[in-house]
Amino acid sequence: MNIIIAGCGGVGSTLAEQLTAENHEITVIDNNSKNLQNVVSQFDVMGVLGNSTSYVVQMEAGIDKADLLIAVTDHDEINMLTCLIAKKAGNCQTIARVRSPQYFTEIDFIRDELGLSMAVNPEFAAAQEISRLLQIPSALEVDTFAKGRVNLIKMEIPQNSELDQLMLADFSQKIGIDTLICIVERDKDVFIPGGDFVLHTGDKIYVTMQMSVLNDFLNKIGLKEKQIKKVMIAGGGNMGYYLGRILTEAHMQVKIIEKKEERCAELSELLPKAMIIHGNATDRQLILEEDLETTDALIAVTDIDEENILLALYANKVSNAKVITRINRLSFEDVLDNMPVGSTVTPKDITAEYIIRYVRSMQNSYGSNVETLYRMVDNRVEALEFHVDADAKVTKATLGELKIKKNTLICCISRDKHIIRPTGRDIIMAGDSVIVVTTNRGLNGIDEILS
Amino acid sequence: MNYRILVYTLGWILNFQALFLLLPCLVALVYQEPSGWNFLFTALVVSIIGIILTCKKPQNNQFHAREGFVLVAVSWILISLISAIPLCISGEVPNYIDALFEMVSGYTTTGASILTAVEELPKCMNFWRCFSNWIGGMGVIVFIVTILPMTGSNANMYLMRAESPGPSFGKLVPKLKKTASLLYIMYIVLTLTQLVLLLFGGLDFFESLCISTATAGTGGFGIRNDGFSGYSSYVQIVVTVFMFLFGVNFKFYFLIVMKKLKDAFLIEEVRWYAILYAVATILIAIDIFHLFGSVGESLKHSAFQVATVMTTTGFATTDFNQWPIFSQMIMLILMFVGACAGSTGGGMKISRFIIYIKSAQKEIACLLHPNSVKKIKMDDKVVDHETLRSANVYLIIYVLLVSASVLLVSLNGFDLITTVTSVIATFNNIGPGLGVVGPMGNYSSLSVLSKLVLIFDMLAGRLEIFPIVMLFFRDTWKR
Numbered sequence: 001m002n003i004i005i006a007g008c009g010g011v012g013s014t015l016a017e018q019l020t021a022e023n024h025e026i027t028v029i030d031n032n033s034k035n036l037q038n039v040v041s042q043f044d045v046m047g048v049l050g051n052s053t054s055y056v057v058q059m060e061a062g063i064d065k066a067d068l069l070i071a072v073t074d075h076d077e078i079n080m081l082t083c084l085i086a087k088k089a090g091n092c093q094t095i096a097r098v099r100s101p102q103y104f105t106e107i108d109f110i111r112d113e114l115g116l117s118m119a120v121n122p123e124f125a126a127a128q129e130i131s132r133l134l135q136i137p138s139a140l141e142v143d144t145f146a147k148g149r150v151n152l153i154k155m156e157i158p159q160n161s162e163l164d165q166l167m168l169a170d171f172s173q174k175i176g177i178d179t180l181i182c183i184v185e186r187d188k189d190v191f192i193p194g195g196d197f198v199l200h201t202g203d204k205i206y207v208t209m210q211m212s213v214l215n216d217f218l219n220k221i222g223l224k225e226k227q228i229k230k231v232m233i234a235g236g237g238n239m240g241y242y243l244g245r246i247l248t249e250a251h252m253q254v255k256i257i258e259k260k261e262e263r264c265a266e267l268s269e270l271l272p273k274a275m276i277i278h279g280n281a282t283d284r285q286l287i288l289e290e291d292l293e294t295t296d297a298l299i300a301v302t303d304i305d306e307e308n309i310l311l312a313l314y315a316n317k318v319s320n321a322k323v324i325t326r327i328n329r330l331s332f333e334d335v336l337d338n339m340p341v342g343s344t345v346t347p348k349d350i351t352a353e354y355i356i357r358y359v360r361s362m363q364n365s366y367g368s369n370v371e372t373l374y375r376m377v378d379n380r381v382e383a384l385e386f387h388v389d390a391d392a393k394v395t396k397a398t399l400g401e402l403k404i405k406k407n408t409l410i411c412c413i414s415r416d417k418h419i420i421r422p423t424g425r426d427i428i429m430a431g432d433s434v435i436v437v438t439t440n441r442g443l444n445g446i447d448e449i450l451s
Numbered sequence: 452m453n454y455r456i457l458v459y460t461l462g463w464i465l466n467f468q469a470l471f472l473l474l475p476c477l478v479a480l481v482y483q484e485p486s487g488w489n490f491l492f493t494a495l496v497v498s499i500i501g502i503i504l505t506c507k508k509p510q511n512n513q514f515h516a517r518e519g520f521v522l523v524a525v526s527w528i529l530i531s532l533i534s535a536i537p538l539c540i541s542g543e544v545p546n547y548i549d550a551l552f553e554m555v556s557g558y559t560t561t562g563a564s565i566l567t568a569v570e571e572l573p574k575c576m577n578f579w580r581c582f583s584n585w586i587g588g589m590g591v592i593v594f595i596v597t598i599l600p601m602t603g604s605n606a607n608m609y610l611m612r613a614e615s616p617g618p619s620f621g622k623l624v625p626k627l628k629k630t631a632s633l634l635y636i637m638y639i640v641l642t643l644t645q646l647v648l649l650l651f652g653g654l655d656f657f658e659s660l661c662i663s664t665a666t667a668g669t670g671g672f673g674i675r676n677d678g679f680s681g682y683s684s685y686v687q688i689v690v691t692v693f694m695f696l697f698g699v700n701f702k703f704y705f706l707i708v709m710k711k712l713k714d715a716f717l718i719e720e721v722r723w724y725a726i727l728y729a730v731a732t733i734l735i736a737i738d739i740f741h742l743f744g745s746v747g748e749s750l751k752h753s754a755f756q757v758a759t760v761m762t763t764t765g766f767a768t769t770d771f772n773q774w775p776i777f778s779q780m781i782m783l784i785l786m787f788v789g790a791c792a793g794s795t796g797g798g799m800k801i802s803r804f805i806i807y808i809k810s811a812q813k814e815i816a817c818l819l820h821p822n823s824v825k826k827i828k829m830d831d832k833v834v835d836h837e838t839l840r841s842a843n844v845y846l847i848i849y850v851l852l853v854s855a856s857v858l859l860v861s862l863n864g865f866d867l868i869t870t871v872t873s874v875i876a877t878f879n880n881i882g883p884g885l886g887v888v889g890p891m892g893n894y895s896s897l898s899v900l901s902k903l904v905l906i907f908d909m910l911a912g913r914l915e916i917f918p919i920v921m922l923f924f925r926d927t928w929k930r
Contacts, residue, residue: 002625025624025625025626026625027625041608044607044625044627044628045625046624046625049832
C-alpha cells in the first residue's frame with residue numbers, strides 16, 4: 001500500500017521501519033531536514049521536506065495515490081489538520097495521534113467529524129497496558145484479546161514450580177486448568193512449543209487463559225499473587241495522568257511525584273483522589289520519605305529514560321514493589337532484558353502495534369480481519385486475533401485436517417460468549433474470533449496460516 | 452569495514468558479469484565467429500569464482516556508507532578488469548593495458564578508444580564494447596539492485612547513492628527497487644525507440660543495436676573507422692536527438708509519464724540544459740557556416756557535435772579539430788559542463804554548475820550586504836548545506852586531480868592542447884578531445900603510464916570522484 005507518514009520522530013520512524021519491513025511504499029513528511037535525512041538514509045522510504053498541513057506538500061508526497069495517511073507529528077492540532085486536509089486532497093484513510101487529555105476525552109466527536117479512521121493515544125494505550133499489569137502483578141506482560149475475555153500472560157517459571165521439568169503433553173493432566181502455553185522464551189531462543197517440549201525453571205512462558213482461572217493457575221505453578229494497593233508513579237506527564245486516572249478509578253492509592261509545581265497543581269485538580277507530591281523523583285531522600293520501601297508498585301514514567309531505569313533499579317533494590325519502567329527513546333532491549341528493571345513499556349511500540357494492526361486489516365479485504373495484534377520477544381513473535389468471515393478457507397475443515405504452517409499455533413477460539421481451547425477435532429466457524437501465535441510475521445488474514 | 456559482506460556481494464557481481472559475458476557469445480553464435488569462445492571461457496571462470504564466493508551468506512550483514520562506496524568502486528574496477536580479458540586473450544588487443552583502457556572507457560561511457568581500425572574487430576567484440584556503454588550508462592549496481600535481493604534495504608540505498616551521478620540522489624518512488632527498475636524501464640524503452648528509428652534509416656539490426664546502446668549510455672563507441680561521417684543525414688539526426696534525450700535527467704521522463712507535465716518542465720536543470728544546448732549550437736553553426744556553406748549542413752554538424760560533447764557521448768560526424776578556435780573553445784567549455792544529473796551523461800553536471808553560479812551570486816551579495824541572509828534554491832527548494840559543501844569539495848578535488856593527471860600525461864611530450872584535452876575528455880567521460888586525441892584520432896599513441904592515469908580519471912569521473920578517491924585512504928580499509 002502507499003502510506004504517508006507525517007512527522008518522523010520516535011513513532012514516525014518506528015512506523016517507517018516496521019511498515020517498510022512489511023513491504024509498503026512509504027513516504028515521510030517532516031519539516032526538519034535533519035530528522036528527515038535520518039529516516040531516509042536508514043530505511044527504504046522517500047522523504048518530502050515541508051509542513052504536512054500544506055496541500056502542496058501533501059500533493060508532492062503523493063496524497064492523491066495514497067491509501068493511508070498517518071499523522072504523528074509532535075502537535076495534536078497539526079495531526080488533526082493534516083488528516084483533515086489529506087481527507088479532502090486525496091481519497092485515503094487517516095490515522096492521527098492525539099495525545100492531549102482534553103482532546104482525548106472528546107475523541108469520538110473529533111474522529112467522526114474529521115473523518116479519522118483511527119485516533120491513537122500512545123500514552124493512554126501505555127497506561128492501559130500498565131494497569132493490566134498491575135492487576136496481575138506476577139505477570140511480566142499482559143495482552144488481551146476478544147474484548148478482554150482472553151488474556152495472553154507472560155510469566156517466569158519460579159523455583160520449585162510444578163512446571164519445572166514438565167513435558168507439555170502431560171500439562172493438562174497435571175495442572176488440570178484450561179490454559180495453553182503458546183510461547184516459551186529461553187535465554188535467546190523463542191519456541192512455539194509442541195507436545196514434546198519440556199519446561200525448565202526460569203523459562204518465560206506466555207499463557208492464554210480466561211481471567212476466572214488465573215488465580216488457580218498462579219497458585220498451582222507456585223507464583224504468589226498479592227493484590228496491589230499502593231502505587232507510586234514517578235513523573236506526572238500525560239502518561240502519569242492517564243495512569244493516575246485509571247488506577248484511582250480502580251480504587252488504588254496513587255502517589256504521583258512530579259517535578260514542576262504548576263503541573264502538580266494541575267494534576268491535583270484533575271485527580272482529586274490521588275496524592276500529588278512536588279519534587280524530583282530521582283531524589284533518594286524524597287522517595288524514601290514517601291515510602292518507596294513499602295509501596296506495592298513503582299511506575300517510572302518520567303520523560304527521561306535514564307532516570308526511569310535508575311529509579312527502577314533502585315526500587316528493585318530497596319523494596320519488593322512491582323516495577324514498571326517506561327522506555328521511550330533508548331533501544332537497548334537486549335541489555336535491559338538482563339537488568340532488574342521489571343516490565344518495560346514503550347509507548348511508541350504500542351502505537352506502532354495499533355497502527356500496523358490497522359494497516360494489516362486494511363490490506364486484507366476478504367476472509368478475515370486482524371482485530372488485534374501484539375508483538376512480543378523483540379518483535380520475533382506475533383499474536384494476532386482474526387475475525388473470521390464466511391468465505392475463509394479455514395472454515396472448511398477441522399483443525400486436525402488443516403495444514404497449518406510451522407511455528408504457528410491456534411491458541412484460542414472465541415465463539416459468541418464461549419472461549420474454546422481448540423483441539424484437532426474443532427472447526428473454525430464464520431463469526432469466530434481466532435487467536436493465533438506465530439513466528440511467521442506479517443500475516444494479513446487467517447487463511448495465511450495455511451501452508 | 453565488513454570484508455565478508457563485501458566479498459559476498461562482489462561474488463554476486465561476478466555472477467552477473469558472467470551472465471553479461473554470455474551476450475557476446477550469443478552474437479558470436481549468430482555470426483559464427485570463433486572469438487566467441489573467449490567470452491564463454493571467461494564467463495565460465497568468472498561464474499565459478501562467483502558461485503564459490505556466494506555459496507555462504509555472511510552472518511554479519513552490517514552495511515554502511517563506507518561499504519557502499521568501496522563496493523561500488525571495487526566492483527567497477529573488477530568488472531572492467533574482467534571484461535578486458537576476452538579482448539586480450541583473443542589476440543585482438545594483445546596488450547592487456549590497452550584492453551583494460553578500452554573496457555574502462557566503455558563502462559565509464561567515455562568512448563575513448565585505443566583501436567585504430569574497429570571495423571576489423573569481430574562483431575561480438577564490437578557488441579561487447581557497445582554493450583559496456585549501455586550497462587555503464589545507467590550503472591551496473593543499479594542494474595543489480597533491481598534484480599538482486601540484497602542484504603538489507605539500507606545497503607541498496609548506499610550503493611545507489613554512491614553510483615548515481617549528480618550532487619544529490621533522489622528517489623522517484625518510495626521503494627528503491629522500484630525506482631531502479633523504473634529507471635531501467637525508461638532506459639530500455641528509449642533505447643528500443645532509437646533502435647527502431649535507426650532500422651527505418653536502413654541500417655542493419657546489428658549496427659542499429661550497437662549505435663543505440665552506445666548512444667543510450669552516452670558512451671560513444673562507434674563501429675566504423677570514420678565515426679559517424681559516413682552515415683546518412685537521417686541517422687545522424689536521429690542520433691543527435693537521442694544523445695540529447697539521454698542527457699536529460701530521467702526524473703523529467705518520469706514526471707511526464709506520471710502526467711505531471713508542468714512539474715517536468717519546471718526542472719531548472721533541464722531548462723538550462725536545453726538553453727545551453729540551443730545557444731551553443733547556434734553560436735557554433737554561425738561560426739562554422741563558412742566551412743559547410745549551407746545553413747542546414749552547419750546546423751546539423753553543430754547540433755551533432757554539441758550534443759556529443761555536452762552529453763559526453765563522443766561520436767563525431769566531422770573533425771572539429773579543423774573548426775575555428777572560437778567553436779573549439781565552446782566545445783572545450785561544454786566538456787566541463789556535461790549533461791544533467793540523473794542522466795546517463797558525464798561531466799560535472801548542469802545542476803552542479805547551477806549551484807556554483809548561485810553560490811557565487813550569494814557570496815557577492817553577502818559582500819555587498821554583509822548581514823543579508825540568503826538560501827540557495829533549486830527547483831524552488833532550498834539546497835541544503837550538505838549538498839553545497841559536497842559540491843564545493845567535488846570541485847576542489849576535481850581541479851586537483853585534473854591538474855595532477857595533466858602533469859603526468861605531459862610526460863608523453865605531446866602538445867599542450869592534446870595533453871590537456873586528453874585528460875578533460877577522459878575525466879568527463881566524453882572520449883575524443885582535441886589535437887592528437889581528436890575525433891578522428893585515438894589514444895593508442897599514449898604511453899602505458901598515461902593510459903593508466905587516464906583509466907583512473909575515467910573511473911573517477913564516472914563515479915563522481917569520491918568512491919574512487921576513498922580507496923586511497925587507509926582509514927577506509929580498517930576493520
